[in-house]
Amino acid sequence: MLELDGVVKHYGARRALGGVSLQARAGEIVGLLGPNGAGKSTLVSIVAGLLRPDSGRVVVAGHDVVREPIAAAHHVGIAPQEIGLYEVLTARENLSSFGALRGLRGRARLARIDTIAAALRLTHLLDRPVQTLSGGERRRVHTAIAFLHEPPLLLLDEPTVGADIDTRHALLEVVHAAADRGAAVVYSTHYLPEIEQLDAWVAILVGGELIATGTVDELVAHHAEAAVELRFAAPPNADVVVRLAALAGGAVVADDTVVRVPAPAPAALIPPIMRELGADADGLRAVTLQHADLDSVYLALRGAPHEENDALVAAP
Amino acid sequence: MSPRRSTAVAATELRVLRRDPMPLIVLLAMPLIMAPLYDRAFRATLVLGGHPHASGADFAVPAAAVQFAFYLAPYTGFMFFRDHGWRVWPRVRASGASPLEIALGKAAPMVALGALQTLVLCAVGAVLLDLHLREAGAIAIVALVYTCSAVMVGTALAALLSTVQQLNAIGFLGATVLGAIGGALVPLSTLPLWVRRIAPITPQYWAMRAYRSVILDGAGARSVLLPVAVLMGFAVAFAVVATRGLRRDTPKRGWS
DSSP states (O other): OEEEEEEEEEETTEEEEEEEEEEEOTTOEEEEEOOTTSSHHHHHHHHTTSSOOSEEEEEETTEETTTSHHHHHTTEEEEOSSOOOOTTSBHHHHHHHHHHHTTOOHHHHHHHHHHHHHHTTOGGGTTSBGGGSOHHHHHHHHHHHHHTTOOSEEEEESTTTTOOHHHHHHHHHHHHHHHHTTOEEEEEOSOHHHHHHHTOEEEEEETTEEEEEEEHHHHHHHHOOOEEEEEESSOOOHHHHHHHHHHHTSOEEEETTEEEEEOSSHHHHHHHHHHHHGGGGGGEEEEEEEOSSHHHHHHHHHHSOBTTBOOEEEOO | OOHHHHHHHHHHHHHHHHHOOHHHHHHHHHHHHHHHHHHHHHHHHHHHTTOTTOOTHHHHHHHHHHHHHHTHHHHHHHHHHHHHHTTOHHHHHHTTOOHHHHHHHHHHHHHHHHHHHHHHHHHHHHHHSOOOOOOHHHHHHHHHHHHHHHHHHHHHHHHHOSBHHHHHHHHHHHHHHHHHHTTSSSOGGGSOHHHHHHGGGSHHHHHHHHHIIIIISOOOGGGGHHHHHHHHHHHHHHHHHHHHHHHHOOOOBOOO
């Protein structure tokens, strides 16, 4: 359904995507992970035809998004990261306007609005002007628009930002249902548990490059690393980082006020860490155990040396 | 090219307009107030210009129609900046609607309003101000095509400019200057020679020429063919500039 091959995009001199290749098959959910500025929204915008790649190829349902943008766009439903709604119109009017633009007519359009509104728990909000809705409610209306015409490719860019727990569950159910009926879904998020709940195929984007792809289980098996994460009030001295690396017998990663010390059994490493820190422990603000899960995969890969990552890596 | 998508864009614009019609009501009402004010002053000018039986409304009414219809240009541009401000623009573009379909959809309600404005003004002028209304069909066609050119100027400005402040300044001041050069503020015969020479570069000149030929000179409907053709040329040229500019899709900044 979606194929990206060597997609490159620059904003002036800054590289946003550096040759990204990715696929999303029908019925598959691709969880797109990455820190702010990693290039997730740029990638989504290119697939939606909103940005032109500098080079590389993007094909949606057999249509090249640069050469056949309109044909490709008909197969895509997008919920951009920023909420975009006609403020003075009601939720129903917003859904109806975008439904009409997507070719839904008459009763079919009304039926789809009712269906998606019910699925996202919007029914009681349909006749309220959007400008009177809360942030989470607006986010739901905004996201519902992407599902209206039942597109075979869904692009959801951080759809649960600001959403409460009920909304998040409702949205994940709708995403699951869309995948079950055969839609490919590209789901960008910072909430890693959502990726696990969606059972998504994961793509981790850092500095415009895909640094890891695979199922959650595959990534955990290959990259997960349990660790103790130490958060200091201020960036610790380099000497502290080197001492912790010696203690751990492996590389530690220091990023501003956070030091990550890998350990197969992290709980057991806490007492020796505290002894090693001695007086420096006064600057500690939090100690966190990181288990081998998608969180630790993400943190390990993000913390890995990378040209656009200024984390300090120290080894014994 | 899909009329269905343009219709969907137009329907949305009408819904938004319905929520806050005041600016357009003012724009439509203003020429009805302005035209009678200049009625007497223009009669003297027309009589001196060789039209002894003309009424002041024979210039004041078409002039007000031409001048105020062109203010729809910045109003049209505001629609695009509003879409950027409300962040619906990416979504409209990602819908598969082409820049031309979007431009036509946004233009349609404005063109209808502009043509309606001219027709109401002419009807009021004929009933209350002694306007010599002839060839109503030809006048309607001129009003329609002229408003198309004005609305496409607004779309082109929205496509090329990056801030709504630029659009506000260029749109309204530009409409006033072009109206003056094109003979829609005072009769062209009263303006300096150099202005009369450059007047044909403005859509206002061709609209005024068409109205003048049927209302003042009593020429038949065929006399508006050339002005209508030129105005259509303006509309198409600005539509091309607009769609190319919209395709480039440069970032826009609204009032905030």
